[in-house]
Amino acid sequence: MAYFDAASALPLHPVAQQALLAAVEDGWADPARPHREGRRARLLLDAARETAADAVGCRPDELVFTSSGTAAAHRGVAGALAGRARAGRRLLVSAVEHSAVLHAAEAHRAAGGEVAEIPVTRTGRVPAEAVTAALGTGPGPAALVCVQSANHEVGTEQPVAEIAAACRAAGVPLLVDAAQSLPWGRVPGDWSLLAASAHKWGGPGGVGLLAVRKGTRFAPPAPVDERESGRVPGFENIPGIVAAAASLRAFRAAAQAEAARLRALVELVRRRVPELVPDVEVVGDPERRLPHLVTFSCLYVDGETLLHALDRAGFSVSSGSSCTSSTLTPSHVLRAMGVLSEGNVRVSLPPGTSRESVARFLDVLPGVVAEVRAQLTGPVATPAEAPAEAAAEVAEAGVAEAGVAELVIDARGKRCPIPVIELARAIGGVPVGGTVTVLADDVAARLDIPAWCDMRGQEYLGEEREFAYRVRRLD
């Protein structure tokens, strides 16, 4: 059994467990009360705030605790926008933000605000120049920019310091969703707001943090009360907060050494997976990335089935959109990057992951992928490796012949990866230079057919009309 979904949540750090038990004893009372039990709770809360602020690199009075990283992002975005209402209502978000930030942006749009997306490179990077360009468009100054410190799905680190400098130059606050990177180190640069989540560093669920640097205009969404500097209402989760702060400090103490060790394991996965499994694309920036996270996509595989097969084989990984198991629609992150989404697997290693368990994963993966592919494609290894058979199967696959060098495959009503599998089977049925048009109404095809062309050396001619994708055989 190996849990490789650290980017989603970590087990409680042993230090957090001790802190939780101690704080349950001493920190259960209302810290707003003047009696001894209240004062004791207040002391614990204050100490936790100092510890967390030190880890973030801000002043204790700039930091408040929220009930989750999501709540921190929601309150941060809403509060910063309300504080900047006089500067207008234009919000800029990178195209690869976590859904928490995107949901806050949607709420802003629904309330009449404007939201613009900052595009990313094929490795998922948000170049500072793209931020500068986005800041320069639009009628007035932007109200707020949101860029994560590192991507939660592909691990790409963002140039936050450069982006923060660009925002300062434009006089626009920058909110950094630091959920993935804060355990590993402070977020560099002169950002204005920062959100993070304790269960990413071995703290308990139910604790997030929001830092708002002095000088940043901030008007928290109503209603609020006197708690957390009037920024987060409701009785504080002090045991959780104390455990979160203690585990952040403990995680950080080991972070540098552990990062180096995990980076080597991730490097191994990045190198070996494409050697061991045919038709795989490793995604995300190869250098500027989180130490513990690697993501790859496998052609001709259904992500959900692959996850379940890996789970049965003893490996807990994640896939596609990082926030839900119910919607395995193509991740907005992979879509924004323009890379393959099908058969997407995110491996994120918890601290302490052994080389042996990674080696075991690499042993098991090829067979699991082959097994899942076989379920979808039949006994052939991978469809594109069997062009002779594919030609023979063209008719079965629902091909409508429209001329010698022109095939149309009707894959409407079929879910990805079936349209791509049928394309791969059919391409051998046209001569080099001929074309195949795939009719497919699963929106993932829009991403996966171009990605397939790229990986297989074929030419993607474009979406001829809606849901009709044209491919020229080059090879």
Added chain:
Amino acid sequence: MAYFDAASALPLHPVAQQALLAAVEDGWADPARPHREGRRARLLLDAARETAADAVGCRPDELVFTSSGTAAAHRGVAGALAGRARAGRRLLVSAVEHSAVLHAAEAHRAAGGEVAEIPVTRTGRVPAEAVTAALGTGPGPAALVCVQSANHEVGTEQPVAEIAAACRAAGVPLLVDAAQSLPWGRVPGDWSLLAASAHKWGGPGGVGLLAVRKGTRFAPPAPVDERESGRVPGFENIPGIVAAAASLRAFRAAAQAEAARLRALVELVRRRVPELVPDVEVVGDPERRLPHLVTFSCLYVDGETLLHALDRAGFSVSSGSSCTSSTLTPSHVLRAMGVLSEGNVRVSLPPGTSRESVARFLDVLPGVVAEVRAQLTGPVATPAEAPAEAAAEVAEAGVAEAGVAELVIDARGKRCPIPVIELARAIGGVPVGGTVTVLADDVAARLDIPAWCDMRGQEYLGEEREFAYRVRRLD
């Protein structure tokens, strides 16, 4: 040492502690993930929801967990109002609701909504007739009614079943803040929404619950995500939720016997305090009240000083507004009831409180009150008991003579209870039938001077002009 502030928070129930530890082991993963760790977390969350729903008396799919009782009230009010937007924007709240509900009402008003208060009796009761009357006023139907199940400051239980029936008859949903009563039993009647808070029953901080009965229109405030039926966004605090559900069940198992035991102790306090301490008013309904809570107010005492003195004597109690230590302004609850607010003490007994510790409190209280009174009034026991001296001190106390039978005391700039103390000293200086006018700009005087008249058998003539209170000596 005795902790008598159960209505604020309870220490973690031993059952909750065990559940917390177990759930920390098994419930740390993301319940939205399909892998084994995620499924294990989901099972714990589902089981906790069933337990809590059973205690509330609703279906599991009607109940969501929030990050606090405050968050439950905030989301409940906002979501119910948004769901009823077509019925208008008029919100009815009882005048004695917890600040969480009042803050939500303020936010509604700030956003252009209408808020009307339902008045209470002198015992803090919200009569069903008052709700019916409030429902009948206004241009259209109300959008929502909020009435607590029992008051957090004075313990008065509300006739929720009757109120719910009145609301159903009018076709208006009722939200019940059940924070104080849910540990003791289900809230009766056909309410539509219910909010509660785990640290009131020995669950951990950081967990609230919100029930929305089927058929109740509800549109949760944006942003949300897929968690908690799309009603509460963000990674769930599963260990906290599991501990909260377990402790609610455990609390309930002992609630009936413990309520009877605590009710007897509270009865003792209600009876003995006015016998032991002069010039005390016990407030709240004498019969229809929470089993563990009693509140009284002491003339000629500053509430904050009294709290600190009791704390030094080993008793942790609460005072005035139940939500903050920083604002000891007169509680809106006491104000709505029209009772004395000065020297207010709330005693709320945790389960297991011994008769000995209550007896000790009754031993200590008279001396503590006398000591605090002496600090403010000098060596006299209570000012009104020394009319001869008071007459002599009239000049010192800042009295401007305006005729034989007419005194004016200038207590402007002095904080309560000083204006009342000066009134008590001065009243002996006018003959029976004469009047004293107190100039006092501390707003608490508006409540405390009439209450003093009531307690001392003098006649309150009214607020002659702003901050000028006229009293006729009868006795």
